[in-house]
Each structure stands twice: as structure tokens, then as C-alpha cells.
Amino acid sequence: MAELELLDRGYSAIMSAVIDSGRAPHFTELAAELEIEIEAARELVHELVGMTPGWVHPGTDLLASFPPLNMQPTQYQVTIDGQGGWYAQCGLEATAIRWLVPGKTVTIEAPCLCCGEAMVLEMCDEEIVTVEPEPMVGYTSAEIGGSADSRPFR
Amino acid sequence: MNLFRSEEHARNWVGYDDSMSAALKPVAEWADIFSNPFFRQRGRSDYISWTRSEEGGAAFKELRSRLPRPVETDS
Numbered sequence: 001m002a003e004l005e006l007l008d009r010g011y012s013a014i015m016s017a018v019i020d021s022g023r024a025p026h027f028t029e030l031a032a033e034l035e036i037e038i039e040a041a042r043e044l045v046h047e048l049v050g051m052t053p054g055w056v057h058p059g060t061d062l063l064a065s066f067p068p069l070n071m072q073p074t075q076y077q078v079t080i081d082g083q084g085g086w087y088a089q090c091g092l093e094a095t096a097i098r099w100l101v102p103g104k105t106v107t108i109e110a111p112c113l114c115c116g117e118a119m120v121l122e123m124c125d126e127e128i129v130t131v132e133p134e135p136m137v138g139y140t141s142a143e144i145g146g147s148a149d150s151r152p153f154r
Numbered sequence: 155m156n157l158f159r160s161e162e163h164a165r166n167w168v169g170y171d172d173s174m175s176a177a178l179k180p181v182a183e184w185a186d187i188f189s190n191p192f193f194r195q196r197g198r199s200d201y202i203s204w205t206r207s208e209e210g211g212a213a214f215k216e217l218r219s220r221l222p223r224p225v226e227t228d229s
Contacts, residue, residue, distance in 0.1 A: 007202040015196060051202065068193070076157075090155035095185040096193040113156050114163035121157065121181060126189075128182055138184035139164040140155040141171040144221050 002044050009034055010044045011052070014066055019100050022085040024063035024071050053089075068093035068100070079107045092138050098123045105129065157181060176222035190217040 002010070013033050017025045025033065031041035042061050049055050049063070057064040057072075064072045067089045076088035078097060081104045088094035094108045107130075108121040122130035158164040164178050191213035195204055204210045 004203055004206075008200045011202050012199045015201075019197075048202075051205075068196075091157035092155045092184050092188060094157070095181070096188040096196075099189075099194040100197045108157075110157055112159040112163050113169070114158055114167045117159060119157055119159060123185065128185060131181060133159055135160055136181040137158050137161050137164050137178060138156070138181050139158060139167070139170070139174075139178045140222075141169050141174045141177070142155070143174075143224065144155065144177075 002040070002047055006034070006036070006044065007048065007051075010041075011048055014045075014048065014063070015100070018066050018069050018071075022069070022071075022087075024066050027061055053093075065089050068096045075110045075113075077109045079109075080104050082107075090140075092140065092144070094121065095123065095138075098125060171224075173224045174222065176225065179222075187217070187220050190220075192217050 010030065013030060014024055017023065027042040027045050028038055030045065031038045034041065036044070045056065045061060045063060052067065054066045055064055056062055064070070069078070070087045070089045072087070074087045074089065076091055076094050077084065078086035078088055078094070080086065080097075080101050086097075088097060088108060091108075091110065098104075098106045102125060105122060105124045110119050111117065112119055119136055120130055120132040121136065122128075156167075158167065161178060164170060191209070192205070195201060195210070195213075198204060205214065
């Protein structure tokens with residue numbers, strides 16, 4: 001298992017890249033940034049997703065989800081201060097994106113899974129700026145933080 | 155883990171499971187749950203260490219206490 005200091009650096013490097021660009025670094029990029037062996041970076045990716053609610057695409061070393069954001073497009077399209085390019089992991093994690101971009105307005109646009117009609121949720125720091133339409137609700141039929149093996153299939 | 159236009163829309167969703175009815179909440183309530191330090195602290199450079207600290211452990215315990223669990227229902 002990687003040292004705690006390396007886990008911290010790895011998590012921070014991935015989160016920074018995801019917030020900056022909407023994409024997670026490949027483990028070879030992570031190896032270069034952290035100045036570690038490529039195999040150590042590959043193992044680090046798996047260790048980190050094992051201790052967070054994220055996942056790699058099944059059977060690969062490729063980060064598919066690093067919450068609150070998703071590398072694979074979802075129905076939760078995210079814009080930050082009017083700039084697009086991100087997707088939320090799910091509708092509930094979407095409400096946590098604001099903590100990674102203090103002072104910026106996070107807008108979530110998504111269709112309702114029941115009727116397909118558009119919804120907009122806008123948040124900035126502590127404030128919920130827009131909820132359209134009211135009364136928007138969140139729901140999950142799966143236990144949050146349930147088995148790690150099932151996460152890529154939810 | 156999805157958003158819906160209303161409670162009625164969520165209940166009409168093909169994936170709705172009444173045993174998780176406790177997980178049907180106004181979006182503002184979910185936003186409050188996802189304001190726990192476990193989420194707020196993700197931007198720090200020592201996040202994994204923080205999750206293992208006393209403060210991180212307390213935050214996670216508080217978060218778990220607010221997350222809905224499935225209930226037994228008569229079928």
C-alpha cells in the first residue's frame with residue numbers, strides 16, 4: 001500500500017486535473033507529475049478509487065468517475081461560471097461540486113428521468129441560487145456508499 | 155442517485171423502489187447532506203490524511219447517520 005503522503009498527493013493531483021479540465025490524468029501522466037514509477041502510479045489509481053466513491057472503467061486502469069465529477073458523460077451537465085465541459089457523477093454528488101470551486105456559480109442541467117423535461121439547479125457556495133422547477137427532489141434506490149464492486153454499474 | 159422534477163415524478167420512475175422511500179428528499183435537503191465536511195474538504199492537499207483524522211472520522215460518522223437505509227416492506 002502506498003504511503004499516506006503519496007495517497008494525499010495522488011488524490012490532490014487527480015482532483016486538480018478533473019476540476020481544471022474535466023478529465024482525469026492517465027496513470028502515466030500521474031507518474032510524471034508525482035515523480036514515481038509508472039506501475040506505482042497505476043496501483044495508486046486503484047488504491048485511491050478503493051478508498052473513495054469513485055471507480056475505474058471495469059477491467060481497465062482508466063478513471064471513469066472521481067466524485068463529485070464523472071469522466072464518462074452523464075445526464076448531469078455542469079457549467080462553472082458559464083463554462084461547460086464537466087459532468088457530475090450523479091444528481092446528489094452534483095450538489096457537492098460547489099465546494100471545489102469556491103465563489104463560483106455551478107449550474108447543473110439535466111433531464112428528469114421520468115418525463116425527460118429539463119431541470120436546472122444552480123448553486124454558489126452556501127447558496128442555492130436556482131431550482132427549476134420547484135419542487136425538485138433527489139432520490140436513490142441504491143444505498144449511498146454501498147459495495148464498491150457495484151459502483152460502475154449504478 | 156438522481157434528480158426529478160417532483161416527488162410524483164420520482165415515484166413514477168421505472169427504477170423507484172419503495173424500500174428506499176426514505177431517500178426521496180427535496181433537493182435542498184440533499185444539498186445540506188452533501189455539505190458535510192467529507193465533501194467540503196475534498197479540495198485540500200491532504201484530503202486522504204484528513205479522512206483518517208479525528209475530525210474526518212467525526213464528519214464521516216455524522217454523514218452516515220444522515221444517509222437513508224432500505225427498510226423492509228410488505229410485498
